[in-house]
Amino acid sequence: MLRHGGVLFIQLCIWFAFFLIIHQSGHDHLSYKVMLFFVFLYLICTLTVRLISKNKVILILMILSTTLYLITELVLVIS
Numbered sequence: 001m002l003r004h005g006g007v008l009f010i011q012l013c014i015w016f017a018f019f020l021i022i023h024q025s026g027h028d029h030l031s032y033k034v035m036l037f038f039v040f041l042y043l044i045c046t047l048t049v050r051l052i053s054k055n056k057v058i059l060i061l062m063i064l065s066t067t068l069y070l071i072t073e074l075v076l077v078i079s
Contacts, residue, residue, distance in 0.1 A: 015040070017040075
């Protein structure tokens with residue numbers, strides 16, 4: 001389980017980097033931000049597939065980290 005926690009931590013660090021990049025480029029078009037979101041999502045997916053061999057665990061970790069990022073972003077936008 002520590003391995004899965006480590007992968008989740010790495011994913012959250014990558015999402016934090018995405019968060020910093022997006023907030024440093026606040027004047028960019030929405031389409032650029034969406035494209036960058038999918039680039040980071042692909043990076044996280046590739047990393048997770050290389051570190052975890054079970055497809056079910058990969059899907060759960062991807063959904064969990066993406067959901068945590070989106071909830072955090074939503075909370076910051078609302079406040």
